[in-house]
Amino acid sequence: MKIAVLAGDGIGPEVTREAVRVLEALRLPGLVLFEGDVGGMAYKRHGHPLPAETLEMVRGCDAILFGAVGDPDCDGLERHLRPEQAILGLRKELGLFANLRPAKLFKGLEDASALRPEVASAIDLLIVRELNGDVYFGEKGIRTLADGRRQGWDTMSYAEDEVRRIAHVGFRAAKGRRGKLCSVDKANVLETSQLWRDVVIEVAKDYPEVELSHMYVDNAAMQLVRNPGQFDVIVTGNLFGDILSDQASMCVGSIGLLASASLSEGTMGLYEPIHGSAPDIAGRGLANPLATILSAAMLLRHSLHLEDEATRIETAVAKALADGVRGGDLGGTLGTTAIGDAVLERL
Ligand code: NAD
Numbered sequence: 160m161k162i163a164v165l166a167g168d169g170i171g172p173e174v175t176r177e178a179v180r181v182l183e184a185l186r187l188p189g190l191v192l193f194e195g196d197v198g199g200m201a202y203k204r205h206g207h208p209l210p211a212e213t214l215e216m217v218r219g220c221d222a223i224l225f226g227a228v229g230d231p232d233c234d235g236l237e238r239h240l241r242p243e244q245a246i247l248g249l250r251k252e253l254g255l256f257a258n259l260r261p262a263k264l265f266k267g268l269e270d271a272s273a274l275r276p277e278v279a280s281a282i283d284l285l286i287v288r289e290l291n292g293d294v295y296f297g298e299k300g301i302r303t304l305a306d307g308r309r310q311g312w313d314t315m316s317y318a319e320d321e322v323r324r325i326a327h328v329g330f331r332a333a334k335g336r337r338g339k340l341c342s343v344d345k346a347n348v349l350e351t352s353q354l355w356r357d358v359v360i361e362v363a364k365d366y367p368e369v370e371l372s373h374m375y376v377d378n379a380a381m382q383l384v385r386n387p388g389q390f391d392v393i394v395t396g397n398l399f400g401d402i403l404s405d406q407a408s409m410c411v412g413s414i415g416l417l418a419s420a421s422l423s424e425g426t427m428g429l430y431e432p433i434h435g436s437a438p439d440i441a442g443r444g445l446a447n448p449l450a451t452i453l454s455a456a457m458l459l460r461h462s463l464h465l466e467d468e469a470t471r472i473e474t475a476v477a478k479a480l481a482d483g484v485r486g487g488d489l490g491g492t493l494g495t496t497a498i499g500d501a502v503l504e505r506l
Pocket residue numbers: 170174226227228229230231243246414415416431432433434435436437438439440445446447448450488
């Protein structure tokens with residue numbers, strides 16, 4: 160069981176350290192961790208955010224535990240050299256097209272949600288976000304028009320096979336949960352979304368037991384705060400899924416709680432918190448490591464098929480939160496290491 164640990168930038172190393180402590184505490188026979196450089200720190204060391212040696216190392220592993228990338232010092236670089244290209248490159252190179260971002264209200268966090276407690280307590284949803292296409296990977300540029308004005312442009316597109324495979328992931332997930340799938344698009348304006356909707360409806364024929372609905376993304380953003388309990392599984396494109404998942408995180412208390420799994424057709428998976436490198440709090444021991452610890456649990460479940468060990472981690476996190484273990488993001492005072500300690504004690 161070879162795991163690549165790519166801690167990255169900002170709070171990435173701080174939160175990854177806690178997740179690694181939790182993994183090591185399980186004493187899993189045969190588990191080996193390999194560290195690699197990625198993001199702005201890799202650019203500074205090797206001149207590239209995703210060095211060839213990192214890519215080669217991860218290709219020899221069974222799964223990746225990823226922290227975060229992003230460094231304000233690098234925001235002026237040419238786009239292909241920016242830290243974010245490391246995570247986008249890994250997702251594309253490894254065919255990690257299916258991004259699972261679960262959001263559930265932990266007991267004891269009712270008052271930490273940005274929503275009223277009775278609204279928040281009903282939240283148990285899964286965002287299935289497409290990760291290899293959309294406006295993220297289309298042709299783009301900044302050009303000068305004939306009249307001398309600069310114009311920025313990006314291309315949004317989805318091919319039907321790309322929609323079909325993520326729709327299957329959404330339907331299968333819904334089948335294993337409460338049987339409800341909501342496909343989120345902007346088909347009233349975008350042709351990309353019209354095709355998305357058409358293909359999702361075609362795929363639905365294979366899943367008569369799943370109740371399919373469609374929602375425009377603007378309405379979905381509103382419904383997510385009005386009545387988030389209505390959602391079971393949401394399937395959506397890369398851009399909409401990015402935005403809605405950050406929003407969902409505050410509905411359950413903090414972006415420092417939301418884990419994710421990025422899966423391919425094979426067994427390789429990448430596991431990371433949904434948050435970024437948080438330069439505003441980096442290096443101060445203030446970051447909440449729970450999203451990364453919960454990502455490690457997803458790694459055990461999805462890539463190593465260690466369901467019991469995954470549940471042990473999740474139970475330890477739930478107990479810690481129920482006992483009032485909180486960092487600043489949840490209105491508490493504990494730092495990164497203390498939160499990690501609290502999870503380890505309960506593990
Ligand atoms: P961010 O998620 O890094 O931070 C947003 C806000 O949430 C900040 O106020 C931050 O302090 C807070 N926050 C985030 N994670 C937290 C945690 N674990 N505990 C407590 N507070 C937390 O988003 P941003 O500020 O828009 O982006 C910063 C950098 O991260 C950018 O360079 C961006 O491109 C990058 N980014 C990377 C990833 C990734 O690696 N997958 C994801 C998102 C953003």
